[in-house]
Amino acid sequence: xxxxxxxxxxxxxxxxxxxxxxxxxxxxxxxxxxxxxxxxxxxxxxxxxxxxxxxxxxxxxxxxxx
Amino acid sequence: xxxxxxxxxxxxxxxxxxxxxxxxxxxxxxxxxxxxxxxxxxxxxxxxxxxxxxxxxxxxxxxxxxxxxxxxxxxxxxxxxxxxxxxxxxxxxxxxxxxxxxxxxxxxxxxxxxxxxxxxxxxxxxxxxxxxxxxxxxxxxxxxxxxxxxxxxxxxxxxxxxxxxxxxxxxxxxxxxxxxxxxxxxxxxxxxxxxxxxxxxxxxxxxxxxxxxxxxxxxxxxxxxxxx
Numbered sequence: 001x002x003x004x005x006x007x008x009x010x011x012x013x014x015x016x017x018x019x020x021x022x023x024x025x026x027x028x029x030x031x032x033x034x035x036x037x038x039x040x041x042x043x044x045x046x047x048x049x050x051x052x053x054x055x056x057x058x059x060x061x062x063x064x065x066x
Numbered sequence: 067x068x069x070x071x072x073x074x075x076x077x078x079x080x081x082x083x084x085x086x087x088x089x090x091x092x093x094x095x096x097x098x099x100x101x102x103x104x105x106x107x108x109x110x111x112x113x114x115x116x117x118x119x120x121x122x123x124x125x126x127x128x129x130x131x132x133x134x135x136x137x138x139x140x141x142x143x144x145x146x147x148x149x150x151x152x153x154x155x156x157x158x159x160x161x162x163x164x165x166x167x168x169x170x171x172x173x174x175x176x177x178x179x180x181x182x183x184x185x186x187x188x189x190x191x192x193x194x195x196x197x198x199x200x201x202x203x204x205x206x207x208x209x210x211x212x213x214x215x216x217x218x219x220x221x222x223x224x225x226x227x228x229x230x231x232x233x234x235x236x237x238x239x240x241x242x243x244x245x246x247x248x249x250x251x252x253x254x255x256x257x258x259x260x261x262x263x264x265x266x267x268x269x270x271x272x273x274x275x276x277x278x279x280x281x282x283x284x285x286x287x288x289x290x291x292x293x294x
Contacts (some may be wrong), residue, residue, distance in 0.1 A: 027068040028157035031075065035153030042147045044205055048127030055129075056136060057143030059098050060090045061275070062182055062191040062268050064204035 067292060071160065074286040075152035082152060082279035083145030087137075089274040093267035095140070097260060098194060104256050105195030148279055151177055155283040162224055165291065167284040174280020176223075180216035182272040184238070188246030191268040195256055203247035211241035 042054050043063035051058075051066070058065040130139040155173045159165050185208045192198060214237045221234030 023067065024160055027071055028160050030068055031071045031153045031157040034072075035075070035150045035157070038146055038150035038153070042143050042150060044209075052127055052129035053139040054143035054146075056090075056095055056098055056140040057147060059192060059194065060086070060094045060140075060268055060271060061144070061147055062186055062189075062272065064189060064198075064201060064208050065192055066194075066201060 067160075070287070070291045071153065071156050074283065074290045075156045076149055077286050078152035078156070078279055078282035079145055079147075079149030081282040082148030082275055083141060085278035086144045086148065086271060086275035087141045089271040090140075090144075090268075092271075094264070094271050097264045097267060101193035101195055101256055101260060101264070104260075108195060108255055144275075148275070151181070151276075152279055152283050155280060156287050159284060159287055160291070165284060165288045167281045167288070170280040170282070170284020170287075171277060172280070173283070174276040174278075176216065176219050177280065178273055178276035179219060181212045182269060182276070184215040184241070185211045186265065186269060188242060190261065191265045193256060193261060193264050196261060197249050199247035199249050207241065207244075207246050211246075214238065214241050 041050065043058060043061065045051075055065065130136045155170065155177060158173050158176075159169060163169055188211065189204055189208060190196075198204065218234040218237030221230045221237065225231060225234065
């Protein structure tokens, strides 16, 4: 009996841990996407205004520039 | 949770961006200004007019005025880059292991290796007017190298399986076997010492940038993430 309850609680624990894991992955994925978008704008986007504004920063952070 | 990541990454980006701007102002920015003097001089010579083709287009689009405006736009760009990289660090902190300043520093070290050191092996940090290959090709190689190195380091240190570690090492080496795009633009006569000094100075500034970003990301996300 005691064994069964222990097993049952460990199963539900591991399941809730799995749910937590999934709840973590989505926001982390969204953060990576947003980070990539910002970095593209700062480091790679071709628009002259963006290039000129970020010029020194692009060179300093060693992005390829012009 | 997403709000906590954003808030933490924005603050960490501010810390990293300010640190980077201070670090760059010691040697990096003065060297960029010095290189621009050579670039202008080379452009004035009619026989190297091809340099015109990868001009900044400064005359056409808005550009910050030298001095205060340049400092502000550079600070802004450094902070934005800091926020972008801090978002990556925070996502990594969340998905693997503990969240504290030391873990943040370790992820920051990984970021430095992936986004600064590995691309610099094939594409030396560029000064204005440096002879260089086609921009699109360099950007593609830079991005590919950064992603492959980050993925490879992840497999090496997070994967914990010998098979994955071998794949990780291959991913780190592969971009350098493929090789960075070759130079096809004329040299503008930058002294080699300037290029070497810039390479060292920019890597040192980047190291401080990533250390600040990593530590700040770890500390801030530890405080700001929702309690489990």
